[in-house]
Amino acid sequence: MWSYITRRTVQALFTLLIITVLCFLLTRFSGDPLAQYAANPRMSAEDKAALRERLGLNQPLPIQYFKWLGLALQGDLGQSFFSKQPVSEMIAQRLPNTLILMFTTEIVTVSIALVLGILSAVKQYSATDNIITSFSFVGYSIPIFFSALGLMLIFAVQFKEWGLPYLPTGAAVWDKKDPVEYIKNLILPVSALVIVQTAGYSRFVRSSMLEVLGLDYVRTARAKGLTSKVVLYKHALRNAALPLVTLVGLDIPFLLGGAIVTESVYSWPGMGRLFWEYAQRSDYPVVLGVLLIVSTAVVVFTIITDVLYTFVDPRIRLS
Amino acid sequence: MATGTASLDISILDRESTGPALTPRQLIWRRFRKHRMALLGMIGFGLLLLFVIVGSILVPVKEANAVDLQGRLSPPSALHWMGTDSTGRDIFARIIHGGQISLVVGMLAVFLSVSAGTLIGGLAAYYGGWVDSLLMRFTEAMLSIPSLFLLIVLGKFIGRDIDTITIFGQSFNGSIGIVIFVIGFTSWMFLARIVRANVLSLRELDYISVSKSLGASDMRIFFRHLIPNTMGAIIVSTTLGLAGAILSEAYVSFLGLGIQPPTASWGNMLTAAQTFIQKGSWWMWIFPSSFIIFTILCINLVGDGLRDAFDPRSTRHL
Numbered sequence: 001m002w003s004y005i006t007r008r009t010v011q012a013l014f015t016l017l018i019i020t021v022l023c024f025l026l027t028r029f030s031g032d033p034l035a036q037y038a039a040n041p042r043m044s045a046e047d048k049a050a051l052r053e054r055l056g057l058n059q060p061l062p063i064q065y066f067k068w069l070g071l072a073l074q075g076d077l078g079q080s081f082f083s084k085q086p087v088s089e090m091i092a093q094r095l096p097n098t099l100i101l102m103f104t105t106e107i108v109t110v111s112i113a114l115v116l117g118i119l120s121a122v123k124q125y126s127a128t129d130n131i132i133t134s135f136s137f138v139g140y141s142i143p144i145f146f147s148a149l150g151l152m153l154i155f156a157v158q159f160k161e162w163g164l165p166y167l168p169t170g171a172a173v174w175d176k177k178d179p180v181e182y183i184k185n186l187i188l189p190v191s192a193l194v195i196v197q198t199a200g201y202s203r204f205v206r207s208s209m210l211e212v213l214g215l216d217y218v219r220t221a222r223a224k225g226l227t228s229k230v231v232l233y234k235h236a237l238r239n240a241a242l243p244l245v246t247l248v249g250l251d252i253p254f255l256l257g258g259a260i261v262t263e264s265v266y267s268w269p270g271m272g273r274l275f276w277e278y279a280q281r282s283d284y285p286v287v288l289g290v291l292l293i294v295s296t297a298v299v300v301f302t303i304i305t306d307v308l309y310t311f312v313d314p315r316i317r318l319s
Numbered sequence: 320m321a322t323g324t325a326s327l328d329i330s331i332l333d334r335e336s337t338g339p340a341l342t343p344r345q346l347i348w349r350r351f352r353k354h355r356m357a358l359l360g361m362i363g364f365g366l367l368l369l370f371v372i373v374g375s376i377l378v379p380v381k382e383a384n385a386v387d388l389q390g391r392l393s394p395p396s397a398l399h400w401m402g403t404d405s406t407g408r409d410i411f412a413r414i415i416h417g418g419q420i421s422l423v424v425g426m427l428a429v430f431l432s433v434s435a436g437t438l439i440g441g442l443a444a445y446y447g448g449w450v451d452s453l454l455m456r457f458t459e460a461m462l463s464i465p466s467l468f469l470l471i472v473l474g475k476f477i478g479r480d481i482d483t484i485t486i487f488g489q490s491f492n493g494s495i496g497i498v499i500f501v502i503g504f505t506s507w508m509f510l511a512r513i514v515r516a517n518v519l520s521l522r523e524l525d526y527i528s529v530s531k532s533l534g535a536s537d538m539r540i541f542f543r544h545l546i547p548n549t550m551g552a553i554i555v556s557t558t559l560g561l562a563g564a565i566l567s568e569a570y571v572s573f574l575g576l577g578i579q580p581p582t583a584s585w586g587n588m589l590t591a592a593q594t595f596i597q598k599g600s601w602w603m604w605i606f607p608s609s610f611i612i613f614t615i616l617c618i619n620l621v622g623d624g625l626r627d628a629f630d631p632r633s634t635r636h637l
Binding site for chain 2: 011014015019022023026027137140141142143145146149157161253254258260276280287290291295302
């Protein structure tokens with residue numbers, strides 16, 4: 001077990017190293033950060049050269065990379081060109097909002113998917129199953145901006161017009177005095193993500209449930225005379241829900257990407273929007289910082305998922 | 320004498336089997352046909368192609384890009400079937416021409432990503448050793464950066480102030496080429512892994528050592544013996560990848576980093592909808608999105624059918 005974890009970690013560190021090189025090269029070429037001054041008459045060529053010098057932009061790329069990596073390892077991701085704030089501070093400010101969005105979405109999605117998946121597996125080929133399957137097929141094809149904009153149109157714009165209680169679409173800042181407002185702001189972005197996510201999950205639960213329900217031990221449990229409820233929840237579900245661990249773990253990159261769109265539609269002050277806003281301005285310390293945090297999170301989550309899976313399912317043999 | 324017995328055996332087989340032997344291709348087609356949803360998806364996608372092609376012949380590009388500030392943001396009417404957008408351009412005409420762009424971008428991007436995935440996965444497995452380790456770590460690194468983040472950075476990376484290009488007498492915005500490259504470059508990883516796993520197991524089979532001992536070159540073994548045997552995985556992944564590529568185009572264009580206006584794409588038509596939906600302009604949102612969803616749905620259905628058809632273990636449709 002331990003040798004497996006060590007080997008995975010070493011492998012992951014190597015992957016992370018490649019990621020840092022990739023991210024560095026990509027962002028470093030993603031446009032001249034000084035391009036915004038191009039039309040500024042008050043900036044002379046000398047001023048620009050001085051600024052370039054001060055920001056370290058005229059040094060050879062490998063030196064810039066190692067300088068950045070050295071500082072990043074110490075938790076210093078540099079300073080934003082625009083806000084002049086330290087990047088790590090900016091990310092730390094936005095990260096909780098993204099995490100709250102992601103975890104709420106994931107919990108709601110898994111709960112709904114379990115209910116729908118079990119329902120359609122137990123009643124396979126019934127009308128209920130057909131309806132759920134058709135809906136999940138459509139849901140699977142829905143892009144996030146469709147659900148995000150649609151929910152906004154209905155529950156924020158039209159409800160307001162019809163004089164019904166409507167939901168806010170603006171940004172929420174966590175305020176101890178007014179947690180209700182924050183939660184209200186959370187409803188639409190979470191629902192937009194849940195609509196898109198649930199479809200794939202419930203299809204997954206359905207098929208793994210069907211697989212398990214056909215196994216011998218389930219038949220044995222039935223033959224012993226156990227009620228169908230006990231067989232379903234105590235015997236079948238436990239095994240059928242196991243692969244969900246992997247699915248949730250593998251979904252992290254997708255969720256983070258989805259967060260960019262959701263956050264930008266609802267002006268949710270999360271990391272995705274931070275990334276998008278600063279990418280448009282070629283503010284590369286910020287872009288690089290977010291990329292690094294996000295991909296490290298993905299790598300770490302992948303390992304945790306794999307290890308966790310071997311814990312919850314002892315049948316898996318490590319190789 | 321040996322040939323005599325062999326022909327005898329075959330004649331017995333012929334008498335016993337119900338029909339002529341089927342080639343793998345016929346078998347797959349037979350399985351696919353039984354998949355009703357997949358056929359439906361194929362018909363739907365065919366209709367969509369027809370709509371876009373016939374539409375772009377009947378409705379000229381000029382109409383899609385004609386600005387009419389007086390009639391901006393007007394809801395669907397007899398004159399503008401799907402209403403107009405924030406600069407008064409006809410949404411119906413933009414759907415047709417945007418669809419053309421979205422589909423072409425999707426197809427070319429998939430071609431790029433499938434070629435890259437097949438080549439990288441195949442080479443890694445065939446050569447093994449440090450080539451394999453290096454390529455697979457690279458694949459893993461690319462997989463670990465969420466694709467939308469990559470798309471945005473790359474979209475910026477290559478810049479968007481690129482001249483218009485002219486193909487078939489029509490001028491297109493240069494951003495199209497970039498978007499195709501960027502999507503292709505960020506979506507080859509899953510296929511590379513599948514091809515690698517397939518080639519790794521095929522490489523050990525006898526027929527490969529036979530062709531090696533017969534003096535076949537690496538190139539020949541790779542392209543004539545290994546790749547054709549992973550064709551099933553490649554075809555399925557191409558289909559599902561097409562859905563992914565069309566979605567990716569919509570995402571980057573929606574965020575304003577993809578296809579640049581005035582050239583329409585289903586994604587960038589929604590960028591403006593984001594602002595004007597607050598004022599209740601539902602038609603700017605519903606029409607482009609519906610076309611995206613319908614397209615993705617059809618392609619996914621076909622992909623699902625193909626996956627079942629290519630999977631020898633799946634017998635439920637036989």
